[in-house]
Amino acid sequence: MRDDSDESLMFRYRDGDVRAFELLVTRHRKAVYNFIVRFVRDAAQAEDVLQETFLRVIKSADAYEKQAKFTTWLYTIARNLCVDAARRGKHRRAASLDAPVNNDPEAPALIERIADAGAGVDRQAIGRQMALRMQEAIAQLPDEQREIFILREVNDLQFNEIADIVGCPENTVKSRMRYALEKLREALEEYRDLAQAAP
Amino acid sequence: MKVVTDECERLLEFAYDELAGDAAERFRAHLAGCAKCQSELDGIRRVRGAAKAALPAIEPPEASSGALHAQLLHAAAQRRPAPPRGKLLAFARKVSQHPAYAAAAMFLLVGGAVGIEWSRGQLFMAEPAQPKVASSPSAAAEAAPIVPAPVEGFAQNGTPGDQPASAQIGGRAGAPSGETDLELAKKGAVEQQTRLYLGTKSGERPMEVRSAPAHHAASGHFEKAKDKANANASNALADDRQQLAAPVTRAPRRESASDGLVGGDIGWNAQSAPAATGAGGSAPSSPYATAPAAAPAPPPAPAAEPAPAADRELQTATVSDGKLARGGGETLKNERSAVAVPKAAAPRGSSTPEALRKRADELANANRCEEAVKLFEELERSYPRFRIAPRDRLPYVRCLRTTGRQADALDELNAAEPERARKRQAAPQKAHEAHTVAPAKSSPAEEQATAKKKSAKPEAKPEPAKADAPSR
Numbered sequence: 001m002r003d004d005s006d007e008s009l010m011f012r013y014r015d016g017d018v019r020a021f022e023l024l025v026t027r028h029r030k031a032v033y034n035f036i037v038r039f040v041r042d043a044a045q046a047e048d049v050l051q052e053t054f055l056r057v058i059k060s061a062d063a064y065e066k067q068a069k070f071t072t073w074l075y076t077i078a079r080n081l082c083v084d085a086a087r088r089g090k091h092r093r094a095a096s097l098d099a100p101v102n103n104d105p106e107a108p109a110l111i112e113r114i115a116d117a118g119a120g121v122d123r124q125a126i127g128r129q130m131a132l133r134m135q136e137a138i139a140q141l142p143d144e145q146r147e148i149f150i151l152r153e154v155n156d157l158q159f160n161e162i163a164d165i166v167g168c169p170e171n172t173v174k175s176r177m178r179y180a181l182e183k184l185r186e187a188l189e190e191y192r193d194l195a196q197a198a199p
Numbered sequence: 200m201k202v203v204t205d206e207c208e209r210l211l212e213f214a215y216d217e218l219a220g221d222a223a224e225r226f227r228a229h230l231a232g233c234a235k236c237q238s239e240l241d242g243i244r245r246v247r248g249a250a251k252a253a254l255p256a257i258e259p260p261e262a263s264s265g266a267l268h269a270q271l272l273h274a275a276a277q278r279r280p281a282p283p284r285g286k287l288l289a290f291a292r293k294v295s296q297h298p299a300y301a302a303a304a305m306f307l308l309v310g311g312a313v314g315i316e317w318s319r320g321q322l323f324m325a326e327p328a329q330p331k332v333a334s335s336p337s338a339a340a341e342a343a344p345i346v347p348a349p350v351e352g353f354a355q356n357g358t359p360g361d362q363p364a365s366a367q368i369g370g371r372a373g374a375p376s377g378e379t380d381l382e383l384a385k386k387g388a389v390e391q392q393t394r395l396y397l398g399t400k401s402g403e404r405p406m407e408v409r410s411a412p413a414h415h416a417a418s419g420h421f422e423k424a425k426d427k428a429n430a431n432a433s434n435a436l437a438d439d440r441q442q443l444a445a446p447v448t449r450a451p452r453r454e455s456a457s458d459g460l461v462g463g464d465i466g467w468n469a470q471s472a473p474a475a476t477g478a479g480g481s482a483p484s485s486p487y488a489t490a491p492a493a494a495p496a497p498p499p500a501p502a503a504e505p506a507p508a509a510d511r512e513l514q515t516a517t518v519s520d521g522k523l524a525r526g527g528g529e530t531l532k533n534e535r536s537a538v539a540v541p542k543a544a545a546p547r548g549s550s551t552p553e554a555l556r557k558r559a560d561e562l563a564n565a566n567r568c569e570e571a572v573k574l575f576e577e578l579e580r581s582y583p584r585f586r587i588a589p590r591d592r593l594p595y596v597r598c599l600r601t602t603g604r605q606a607d608a609l610d611e612l613n614a615a616e617p618e619r620a621r622k623r624q625a626a627p628q629k630a631h632e633a634h635t636v637a638p639a640k641s642s643p644a645e646e647q648a649t650a651k652k653k654s655a656k657p658e659a660k661p662e663p664a665k666a667d668a669p670s671r
Contacts, residue, residue, distance in 0.1 A: 184246045
């Protein structure tokens with residue numbers, strides 16, 4: 001069962017196999033959570049949206065048909081819930097990767113969880129600055145560009161899948177992606193020499 | 200000047216490894232000679248490298264992920280797989296759950312119910328207020344003969360006698376004081392029709408005729424029954440008047456107050472003319488003309504003289520002891536057809552005197568004059584009040600001459616001569632007026648003479664209900 005595709009697992013769950021659904025949750029929980037937490041920029045809100053996403057999958061299991069990849073369907077649900085959450089404006093503030101995870105004062109900051117054991121201290125410092133600068137630049141992207149950038153870079157979805165998820169043509173997705181890359185490249189311009197100079 | 204080729208458009212796909220083998224090779228070849236693409240590709244790779252550092256994979260919180268996982272599994276286990284559904288059931292479910300379909304179904308149900316009730320005559324819409332129109336006295340007089348004894352059940356809901364004549368139709372039966380013959384006649388017609396609906400005479404309920412009045416009467420709503428029956432009675436009286444007008448009101452050729460054949464052209468309202476002229480007014484030119492509220496009662500009905508054979512047959516068929524000798528199940532339509540005297544009592548299988556006349560015409564045209572003369576004579580005997588136009592009498596005259604009855608032929612010509620002369624003189628418009636108003640223009644002296652003549656020699660048509668009227 002572990003080697004089954006997402007679609008076959010979903011069909012099995014539609015027929016009553018709860019174990020298949022558990023496998024689906026295990027496979028996609030982390031990736032979907034990363035997309036959601038990058039979108040809504042709040043860990044607690046991201047958990048709620050993640051739970052609601054899988055509950056929607058359960059509720060819509062009877063209507064599921066193999067018209068697209070399961071991941072496309074799953075991210076479409078998650079993205080719509082994120083858009084709804086953003087519209088409600090409850091969590092409009094910009095997320096900071098320096099803030100403790102889950103608002104726990106003892107927990108490390110999100111940026112500190114990036115593992116780079118082989119890098120030197122200077123490089124770590126430069127890398128941290130660059131990462132902070134990159135996070136700020138990503139947060140300042142328009143929503144339609146940010147969601148495409150995250151789906152492409154974080155969730156590693158292809159452009160045609162992203163087009164299905166966001167509901168726009170593939171060329172539009174690529175165009176938004178080019179704009180997002182151009183803005184991020186300009187934001188990182190000042191750190192380019194430091195990155196090249198780092199040992 | 201920037202030169203952007205199709206291969207340059209593929210830079211993004213190449214950077215994200217979405218180009219297939221051949222396309223990727225072509226772009227690599229293009230990339231070797233395109234500095235712009237090389238520069239942009241370097242920038243994309245730098246941003247991607249920085250994004251990997253800035254957007255690390257985040258593990259969901261362990262504390263909440265366990266609970267979340269358990270909740271999701273519990274919810275997943277709670278869901279029961281839907282039973283296999285066919286397309287037909289899915290469509291039915293979709294239809295039943297759609298608000299528009301549900302509204303349409305409700306509309307059909309309500310509309311169907313209303314339509315069924317309407318077709319059964321059990322649903323009445325509010326009728327617009329109409330001016331009270333009273334029928335002419337002659338109509339009342341014509342309707343009176345078929346009036347049976349009043350029904351006691353209606354007497355309980357009567358209206359006060361000081362109301363207008365049209366409102367007194369539902370007045371107390373058996374209380375004729377203060378009621379005109381028109382009121383009594385209309386009341387009688389209403390009650391008679393209601394009795395026909397209810398089948399009170401035979402004690403049986405005529406199911407096939409049960410209409411709105413019967414329904415109301417059966418359910419105890421006598422006021423509604425009376426109102427509905429009153430409306431039906433008005434229509435019935437108007438229909439009967441039209442049916443009776445032509446044959447009944449046309450006086451016999453020899454008995455007309457005027458010059459023989461002329462009297463036959465008076466029109467439908469000839470019988471009502473004496474009543475109208477007796478009131479000092481002109482006869483109404485339409486059967487729906489409004490009669491004055493204080494219109495006097497028509498002259499009392501004289502004793503019925505022996506009616507022609509055809510009429511006697513009809514009387515025997517319709518009236519017995521002053522009441523309708525008909526089962527309760529007969530329809531009002533049948534009742535009306537029976538009232539039309541000549542149609543119901545034509546001899547030798549002929550339906551109308553007009554048919555007899557046409558038959559006689561055909562015989563005359565076929566030079567079968569003996570038979571034609573016999574048929575003409577039989578027609579005049581059976582239908583003394585049936586008027587044959589002078590032009591239509593010409594074949595009769597010709598046959599009389601052919602058969603050697605020159606004197607009779609001369610009499611016929613002489614009798615027809617005044618009318619022909621009058622028609623030659625009168626313009627068509629005046630002739631039309633003469634049809635409708637001529638009787639009303641007679642002087643009071645002539646009216647008195649006519650009344651005396653009629654009282655001395657009553658009309659040929661007997662009116663059994665008038666004979667029954669004193670018993671009311």
